[in-house]
Amino acid sequence: MNDTIVAYMYVLAVVLFVLSLRWMSEVKTSQRGNWAAASGMVIAIAATLLAYQIQRTDLLIGGFVVGAIIGVPIALKLPMTAVPQRTAMSHAFGSLAVALVGVSEYYNDIPKIDTFTVAVLSAEMILGFLTFTGSCIAFAKLQGLISGKPLIYRGRIVVSLSTIAIAIGLGVYLVINPLQSNVVPIMAAFALLFGFLLVMAIGGADMPTVIAILNAYAGLSAAGLGFVLDNKVLIVAGSLDGSSGFILAVIMSQAMNRSFLNVLFGGVGATISKSEKEVTAQPARTVQSYTPEDVATVIENARTVVFVPGYGLAVSQAQHVVKELADMMQAKGIDVKYAIHPVAGRMPGHMNVLLAEAQVPYDQLWEMDRINPLFPETDVAIVVGANDVTNPAARTKPDSPLYGMPILDVDKARTVVFIKRSMSPGFSGVDNELFYLPNTMMVFGDAKKVLTDTVAAMKK
Amino acid sequence: MSVREKVKLVDTAQTDLAVNLLIFILATFLGTELIRHVSRLLHTPLMALTNAISSVSIVAGLIVLANPKNDFITLLVSVAVALAATNIVSGFMITERILRMFRVRKQPQQQDKGKTVPAEKK
Numbered sequence: 001m002n003d004t005i006v007a008y009m010y011v012l013a014v015v016l017f018v019l020s021l022r023w024m025s026e027v028k029t030s031q032r033g034n035w036a037a038a039s040g041m042v043i044a045i046a047a048t049l050l051a052y053q054i055q056r057t058d059l060l061i062g063g064f065v066v067g068a069i070i071g072v073p074i075a076l077k078l079p080m081t082a083v084p085q086r087t088a089m090s091h092a093f094g095s096l097a098v099a100l101v102g103v104s105e106y107y108n109d110i111p112k113i114d115t116f117t118v119a120v121l122s123a124e125m126i127l128g129f130l131t132f133t134g135s136c137i138a139f140a141k142l143q144g145l146i147s148g149k150p151l152i153y154r155g156r157i158v159v160s161l162s163t164i165a166i167a168i169g170l171g172v173y174l175v176i177n178p179l180q181s182n183v184v185p186i187m188a189a190f191a192l193l194f195g196f197l198l199v200m201a202i203g204g205a206d207m208p209t210v211i212a213i214l215n216a217y218a219g220l221s222a223a224g225l226g227f228v229l230d231n232k233v234l235i236v237a238g239s240l241d242g243s244s245g246f247i248l249a250v251i252m253s254q255a256m257n258r259s260f261l262n263v264l265f266g267g268v269g270a271t272i273s274k275s276e277k278e279v280t281a282q283p284a285r286t287v288q289s290y291t292p293e294d295v296a297t298v299i300e301n302a303r304t305v306v307f308v309p310g311y312g313l314a315v316s317q318a319q320h321v322v323k324e325l326a327d328m329m330q331a332k333g334i335d336v337k338y339a340i341h342p343v344a345g346r347m348p349g350h351m352n353v354l355l356a357e358a359q360v361p362y363d364q365l366w367e368m369d370r371i372n373p374l375f376p377e378t379d380v381a382i383v384v385g386a387n388d389v390t391n392p393a394a395r396t397k398p399d400s401p402l403y404g405m406p407i408l409d410v411d412k413a414r415t416v417v418f419i420k421r422s423m424s425p426g427f428s429g430v431d432n433e434l435f436y437l438p439n440t441m442m443v444f445g446d447a448k449k450v451l452t453d454t455v456a457a458m459k460k
Numbered sequence: 461m462s463v464r465e466k467v468k469l470v471d472t473a474q475t476d477l478a479v480n481l482l483i484f485i486l487a488t489f490l491g492t493e494l495i496r497h498v499s500r501l502l503h504t505p506l507m508a509l510t511n512a513i514s515s516v517s518i519v520a521g522l523i524v525l526a527n528p529k530n531d532f533i534t535l536l537v538s539v540a541v542a543l544a545a546t547n548i549v550s551g552f553m554i555t556e557r558i559l560r561m562f563r564v565r566k567q568p569q570q571q572d573k574g575k576t577v578p579a580e581k582k
Contacts, residue, residue, distance in 0.1 A: 241513055243489075349501065
């Protein structure tokens with residue numbers, strides 16, 4: 001009887017998880033989706049407590065007390081600019097949890113453990129541990145604890161690949177000799193090392209893809225645990241999470257015209273040194289530098305304005321002043337839109353969340369494919385903290401590392417206002433052609449300060 | 461145990477694996493289709509949400525806790541349970557917070573444009 005109830009509770013939990021993703025497809029139903037998933041979670045936990053007659057509810061309650069102490073302040077106080085870091089951290093927590101349960105399950109089951117279980121557990125532990133260190137490094141880079149620059153050295157790919165090869169080799173050894181339990185910590189160590197090396201070699205602008213890939217790994221390892229424990233809720237939840245990360249990674253890498261492998265092992269670092277040489281070799285080109293007052297004048301004479309936000313917007317926390325400026329423009333009857341490149345920012349959807357925080361209505365947020373045809377009719381495009389995603393070299397210069405990457409066709413707007421701290425190239429290390437176009441107004445300075453000054457100039 | 465019973469046991473294990481694989485594959489297909497249709501606006505809260513959902517791995521921790529062999533295993537699993545619980549609590553809460561930011565803005569905008577505001581579906 002109890003078993004039947006439990007089985008149906010699990011079914012209900014699965015249905016709720018699936019519905020929650022269905023409801024996430026649009027803003028209108030998304031909150032319902034969140035509640036559905038949360039209810040599914042409660043039901044799944046309750047069902048498990050019923051099914052296994054677990055005596056240690058004290059540990060569960062303790063876990064939730066700890067979880068609430070750490071999690072609630074983060075959830076309530078976290079500034080929206082720091083959401084990518086939190087996401088990396090939650091991937092780290094999730095994958096470590098899965099890996100630790102995997103280790104415990106292994107030691108709990110030996111010596112009575114079958115080959116299949118060992119195989120899945122090894123795979124799951126390797127994935128879990130490498131995702132853990134990978135996510136920790138992603139967190140450290142996003143939080144600015146360590147440099148966001150990729151760590152590049154000669155033979156890096158060989159070192160990384162042999163690390164993971166050793167981990168997998170040890171996993172295979174464990175499958176053949178399931179009782180060699182002292183292999184487990186060594187295997188874990190190599191998986192941890194691989195995750196570290198993998199993400200150390202990745203730069204800031206590739207973070208959206210990396211976070212999505214880590215998301216997929218975390219989900220996959222959870223699904224693996226479901227196989228070991230023959231728990232179908234876990235299989236479904238893990239594969240939903242895994243496929244979500246996978247799809248997001250596909251979208252992100254398509255938006256950069258690169259493959260996963262290229263993001264993970266690609267030569268972004270290699271192009272930095274090359275293009276630096278190119279830059280110095282080129283004759284100095286002139287840019288036209290303007291002041292916030294000039295920007296105000298241009299805006300006042302415009303009918304349509306498109307903001308192009310990028311990571312720099314998040315860094316200088318300029319989203320609120322952007323909104324203030326947009327409100328002033330709208331009061332003057334100027335049409336305002338925001339052009340969102342899929343990889344702008346440090347995680348999928350980062351810009352949307354920042355602008356939503358600043359109370360920008362989401363129907364003003366335009367995706368790349370929809371906004372690009374509108375740039376020729378745009379009077380002013382204001383680039384705030386974006387760079388590579390606006391570089392026309394991606395369309396025109398076949399020898400550019402950016403070539404082929406879908407970009408926002410900002411250069412087609414009648415006037416481009418480019419707010420930038422200095423002339424330094426973007427993450428790709430490639431000089432932006434846009435700076436030198438006759439219709440580009442470069443405004444040097446911190447995005448927030450420049451925009452605040454522009455607002456002040458508009459008020460005069 | 462008779463030979464017949466043994467065969468049956470193996471068969472059940474094989475069927476379980478096949479069923480689980482089937483579930484995994486179908487859920488992956490379903491997941492990719494569902495995620496493809498998620499608005500790009502919501503990719504950040506989506507990630508927070510799926511991360512919270514996958515922390516249902518807390519269930520796995522609980523299952524191991526039902527019958528731990530020694531204190532070391534209990535300790536490892538307790539850490540895992542706390543980590544997963546943190547993800548569950550903060551994951552759902554932050555998703556809610558982000559979604560609320562998207563939601564609240566919609567209505568005044570529509571009123572500005574003089575459109576009729578559709579009745580709130582609750």
